[in-house]
Amino acid sequence: xxxxxxxxxxxxxxxxxxxxxxxxxxxxxxxxxxxxxxxxxxxxxxxxxxxxxxxxxxxxxxxxxxxxxxxxxxxxxxxxxxxxxxxxxxxxxxxxxxxxxxxxxxxxxxxxxxxxxxxxxxxxxxxxxxxxxxxxxxxxxxxxxxxxxxxxxxxxxxxxxxxxxxxxxxxxxxxxxxxxxxxxxxxxxxxxxxxxxxxxxxxxxxxxxxxxxxxxxxx
Numbered sequence: 187x188x189x190x191x192x193x194x195x196x197x198x199x200x201x202x203x204x205x206x207x208x209x210x211x212x213x214x215x216x217x218x219x220x221x222x223x224x225x226x227x228x229x230x231x232x233x234x235x236x237x238x239x240x241x242x243x244x245x246x247x248x249x250x251x252x253x254x255x256x257x258x259x260x261x262x263x264x265x266x267x268x269x270x271x272x273x274x275x276x277x278x279x280x281x282x283x284x285x286x287x288x289x290x291x292x293x294x295x296x297x298x299x300x301x302x303x304x305x306x307x308x309x310x311x312x313x314x315x316x317x318x319x320x321x322x323x324x325x326x327x328x329x330x331x332x333x334x335x336x337x338x339x340x341x342x343x344x345x346x347x348x349x350x351x352x353x354x355x356x357x358x359x360x361x362x363x364x365x366x367x368x369x370x371x372x373x374x375x376x377x378x379x380x381x382x383x384x385x386x387x388x389x390x391x392x393x394x395x396x397x398x399x400x401x402x403x404x405x
Contacts, residue, residue: 212363213304221355222296226289229348232341233285240269240280257340262399267337273330281327285345288320292352307365314356314366321353328391332398347388354384 214222239255243266246253257265268274274281295313324346331338358380360366361373368376396403 211304211306212310212365213302214299214359216300218355218359219296219299222292222299222352224296225348225352226292226296229285229289229345230293232345232348233282233289236265236269236282236339236341237280237286239265240274240282243269259340260403260405262336262338262402262405263340264337265339265341268331268335268339268342271330271335273327273335276323276326288316289345289348291316310356310360310363310365314360317349317353317356320349324349328394332394338395338399338403346391350387351384354387355380358383 239253239257242253243255253266255265255269257263258267261267269280277284327342328346331342357366358376361368361376364373
């Protein structure tokens, strides 16, 4: 088995080549690894702050007092309303506890790429599936936040942006490395315009938020 380096998006990508000449495992560029570290750290920070505030809310209830999170600015930008909703424990435990584990994994993957680690196709597809679950879950949370709870959590928004970025860039990575079968034109699009997809995704969410509340966000 030999090791080669190919170019993708102006960043080197390490590949372990098997005896048949095909890629056995692939490692991402330093830019890709750094993106995973940054988005994972942003999501982990958001999950950590929300978890701490959730504990403080529960402690205040036991003590017969109230606790208002620092990010509860007005009736719309109200982290407390989100944290006390039923949707905040979708799986029977606080959602950010899931984020603490998931975003830590993303950081580990990013750090390993910075160390030039390579992984097989099944690993990258599993990682992509996890990111797909993550972006699907935050999409559900976005709908619940905008149209059911009627409040917005700024820390949650940070986690949403981080998850969207990692999902699209991991998907792009798999498409460009032929781990996900796609038409040639779509692969070419991902090679040149990956950045456009998370920008469009986040832009749509921003439009929905401003359409929903407008200037009430700053009232």
